[in-house]
Every structure is written in C-alpha cells, then in structure tokens.
Amino acid sequence: MFRPGALFVCLLPVCAGAVETMRIAMGAAGSEVAVSGKALAFGTDSEEAAFVAVAAGRAVVKRENGRLTLNGNPVVGDALRFRAGAFAAGARAEPIRVAERQVRGDVVVRLSQGALQLVDVLPLEEYLVGVLGSEMPRTFPAEALKAQAIAARTYALHKKLEAYGQPFHLGSTVLNQVYGGLAAEDPRTREAVEATRGLVLTYELAPIEAYFHAACGGHTESGLEALGRDLPYLATVDCPCGKEPASRWTLSLDAAELKSALGAARPEALGVLSRTATGRARRVRIAADRTLDAVTFREKLGYTRVKSLSFDVERGGGPGRVTLVGRGFGHGAGLCQWGAKAMAESGWDYRRILLHYYPGTELQALY
Ligand SMILES: [Zn+2]
Structure with missing residues (x-):
C-alpha cells in the first residue's frame, strides 16, 4: 500500500540528516547459517538494539525445534541481528560474511515459514553502490551512471514505502534490483552514488515508480x-x-x-x-x-x-x-540504459536524461 503522507513527512527539513536504511532479503538459508566478521556482535532486530560480542567473531545460527539457537544456545525471539566492527577499536562498521556473500550493514537471521531467512539492513546509499555495479556496466559514462543511481534510489524508496512495516523492503534478484554486495562495488559506481546523494525523482511529491x-x-x-x-x-x-x-x-x-x-x-x-x-x-x-x-x-x-x-x-x-x-x-x-549511455556520450547530463525518460517528474533532494 502506498503512503504519500509518509514521504511528505520525510521531505520536510526536519528529516534532514537522518540515515535512510533499506532491508534487503537475501533469500532462505535452510536450517543453518554461519555469520562471521571482525568484532562480530549480536542483538535483537531493532535500530536501538544493544549488541553483545560473539566469541571468536563467528556465529552459527540454527533452527532447532522451531526455535533459534546461536552457537548451540537457545535465544529469545524469532530474529537475531548481527553487526561487525561494533566493538573494534574506533567502532567502525565492517563487512559481514554470510552464506558465501560479503555485505555491508547489519545481517538479520529470522525464522520465517519453517526456514531461516536472511535480511541485510544497510544505509540506502551503501545499498545503491552495490546495486549500481550489478545493474549497469561500470564502464558506462559518468552521467549515465548518475541517472541510473537516481532511478535505483527512487525505486528503492518507493518499494520501502510500499513495504512499510514488513520484515524486508526488497529482494536482491532481477525481480527487484540486483544487489551484489561488496563484490559489485567499484570506485565509478561509488562516485555516481555520492555525486547524486539523496536525489530522488518525484511526481506530486511522492517518489515515482522508477x-x-x-x-x-x-x-x-x-x-x-x-x-x-x-x-x-x-x-x-x-x-x-x-x-x-x-x-x-x-x-x-x-x-x-x-x-x-x-x-x-x-x-x-x-x-x-x-x-x-x-x-x-x-x-x-x-x-x-x-x-x-x-x-x-x-x-x-x-x-x-x-x-x-x-x-x-x-x-x-x-x-x-x-x-x-x-x-x-x-x-x-522508464529509463533505457543503452539510451542513457548514448545521450551521455552526446553531452547530456543526468538531469536531462532522467527528465527525458520520466516526463513530468521533478528531481528533489531528500537529504
Ligand atoms: Zn532505448
């Protein structure tokens, strides 16, 4: 369900500076999953969770008799949230390795329909760096990459509003946007995301379906x-x-x-x-x-x-x-990627490219 009111609140200056986070489903993990990372810690699945260090920086989460266990010990509740770097010197966030992938942000392991479900919780801007490298060739011109970054940001935000209150906002496959984690990052995609930080396409003040x-x-x-x-x-x-x-x-x-x-x-x-x-x-x-x-x-x-x-x-x-x-x-x-490439090569900037493919929309700075 769409909530234009929620975005309207967020477009007010009072939200400036707030970190917009995304919850990305990474798929099911059967009945057991290993999570590892530097100075790994765990807590409940909330933004205000108090984190506790995991011994040796490695956790094995299992589903046993319909309950979660962590390194063999039963835990309360149906979800665990992991964060790496929480107790490292300087407390800088570190990547987490889970189910053969390396991702940024926190990893949530939750019980869902008899299996373990993995959700990556990370700042929208970090998510976009991983999406961009999977969605568009990194060799495309900078203005095309910037246009794609804004389209992907807008699409993600729309999905987040639509999935308000759900355990996750988006999956990580072609059915949604392809999120490749750290493996898909590149200095060129990071630059395109940073150069357009917080910019979204709106129609009547709501983020469009980009x-x-x-x-x-x-x-x-x-x-x-x-x-x-x-x-x-x-x-x-x-x-x-x-x-x-x-x-x-x-x-x-x-x-x-x-x-x-x-x-x-x-x-x-x-x-x-x-x-x-x-x-x-x-x-x-x-x-x-x-x-x-x-x-x-x-x-x-x-x-x-x-x-x-x-x-x-x-x-x-x-x-x-x-x-x-x-x-x-x-x-x-919507946006045609090869067309955006051709336009960027003939001197169009990202604004002109976007307003061509999404006529009648406006670019707004969300933060
Ligand atoms: Zn085209």
Missing part, C-alpha cells in the same frame, strides 16, 4: 503496456539506443523447445496477433486454436532468450523452426 531496463530498441513502452502500471511519467518516448548493435537479437526455436515451454505450441502456427502502439507484441498465436498474451509468452520461454516483446516471427532456418528477430532488452518502460 522502472528501468537495458535497451528499448528505439521507443520506450508505456507503463500500462509493459507492466500494467498506468502512470503519467511512464509514457512512450523516443530513444537513441535503436542505433546500437547491442540492442538487436535473434532466437531460433524448434518444435521440441516450443512444446516444453508452452505445451501445445507449433512452430508453423507461431505469429504475433496484435501489437501495442510502439510495435511490441501484445498477443501471440502459438497453435491453430491457441493464443497467449505476449508477456506470458516471454516469461515462459525465458526473459533472457526472448529479450523483449519488440520482435517479428520469421520462417526459414530449416523445417519445423522459426526465428524471432527482435530489438531491445527488457520490458521497455
């Missing part, structure tokens, strides 16, 4: 067509990415592949029945008597194979085969 994608192929898609989100700032705009060779793709499919992904589909029947105003497939015929909406068609064959809905179906390439010839990568709504 969707983004890799390449639109020449025209972005409306929020309604791409994602079922009929929002004024997710309108179709022209984009220079269509000239980039990287935005072209083909996919050859045979009868067996179509059958395993779509059931009764036949190559000879495959065709696009209707298209959106930008030419993307809306409804696809998969057999003489069967059709599918194009979003489901893409989902079932795989988002990385059918890279976008902007495709034509071509015959040839052998009996029983069809080829999809497409443009772009992703759902096509």
Whole structure:
C-alpha cells in the first residue's frame, strides 16, 4: 500500500540528516547459517538494539525445534541481528560474511515459514553502490551512471514505502534490483552514488515508480503496456539506443523447445496477433486454436532468450523452426540504459536524461 503522507513527512527539513536504511532479503538459508566478521556482535532486530560480542567473531545460527539457537544456545525471539566492527577499536562498521556473500550493514537471521531467512539492513546509499555495479556496466559514462543511481534510489524508496512495516523492503534478484554486495562495488559506481546523494525523482511529491531496463530498441513502452502500471511519467518516448548493435537479437526455436515451454505450441502456427502502439507484441498465436498474451509468452520461454516483446516471427532456418528477430532488452518502460549511455556520450547530463525518460517528474533532494 502506498503512503504519500509518509514521504511528505520525510521531505520536510526536519528529516534532514537522518540515515535512510533499506532491508534487503537475501533469500532462505535452510536450517543453518554461519555469520562471521571482525568484532562480530549480536542483538535483537531493532535500530536501538544493544549488541553483545560473539566469541571468536563467528556465529552459527540454527533452527532447532522451531526455535533459534546461536552457537548451540537457545535465544529469545524469532530474529537475531548481527553487526561487525561494533566493538573494534574506533567502532567502525565492517563487512559481514554470510552464506558465501560479503555485505555491508547489519545481517538479520529470522525464522520465517519453517526456514531461516536472511535480511541485510544497510544505509540506502551503501545499498545503491552495490546495486549500481550489478545493474549497469561500470564502464558506462559518468552521467549515465548518475541517472541510473537516481532511478535505483527512487525505486528503492518507493518499494520501502510500499513495504512499510514488513520484515524486508526488497529482494536482491532481477525481480527487484540486483544487489551484489561488496563484490559489485567499484570506485565509478561509488562516485555516481555520492555525486547524486539523496536525489530522488518525484511526481506530486511522492517518489515515482522508477522502472528501468537495458535497451528499448528505439521507443520506450508505456507503463500500462509493459507492466500494467498506468502512470503519467511512464509514457512512450523516443530513444537513441535503436542505433546500437547491442540492442538487436535473434532466437531460433524448434518444435521440441516450443512444446516444453508452452505445451501445445507449433512452430508453423507461431505469429504475433496484435501489437501495442510502439510495435511490441501484445498477443501471440502459438497453435491453430491457441493464443497467449505476449508477456506470458516471454516469461515462459525465458526473459533472457526472448529479450523483449519488440520482435517479428520469421520462417526459414530449416523445417519445423522459426526465428524471432527482435530489438531491445527488457520490458521497455522508464529509463533505457543503452539510451542513457548514448545521450551521455552526446553531452547530456543526468538531469536531462532522467527528465527525458520520466516526463513530468521533478528531481528533489531528500537529504
Ligand atoms: Zn532505448
């Protein structure tokens, strides 16, 4: 549920200086997980928790008989929060290693539906440094990275308001934003985040749903067509990415592949029945008597194979085969990353790039 009131409060100067934190779900960990870090300490899952040192800087948390144990000792409650560096000289926060990953901030291990769930709790700005390196090539121009940083910050804040009071705000996979932890950090992404610190895109004072994608192929898609989100700032705009060779793709499919992904589909029947105003497939015929909406068609064959809905179906390439010839990568709504790259290379700054892809929005400093 959306809470415009909550943001309005936060946009007032009284919130200036407050650290905005994010809670990022890192997935389930079965019934046992090891947490380690320099000067590791644990406490309850709250911002005001009193932390207690963990011996040897290593904790094994298990789920035993529906309760949590820490290094073999039962603990009260259904969540534990870990912080590294809490008792180190100078008390500087240190990274935590958990489930093969190294992350910043605190790590919460909680009981959830019979398993252990991991949540990383970290300042929004630190989260963005880890997101940016996973979402956009670090070699992209600085103004494109800054535009992406603002879009990712705005998206995260919107999700946080939407998930108000929930155990976590966002996951860490492509279904949300890809958070890569320390492994995804880079001086260039850190610089883009720091240069735009606290800047968010708003529409009528609320942070927008700042969707983004890799390449639109020449025209972005409306929020309604791409994602079922009929929002004024997710309108179709022209984009220079269509000239980039990287935005072209083909996919050859045979009868067996179509059958395993779509059931009764036949190559000879495959065709696009209707298209959106930008030419993307809306409804696809998969057999003489069967059709599918194009979003489901893409989902079932795989988002990385059918890279976008902007495709034509071509015959040839052998009996029983069809080829999809497409443009772009992703759902096509909001910021186009390859387009932002092209604009930055032709001298556009991040403000101009963002206001192109999210028309009618404003840039505001949240802190
Ligand atoms: Zn584009």
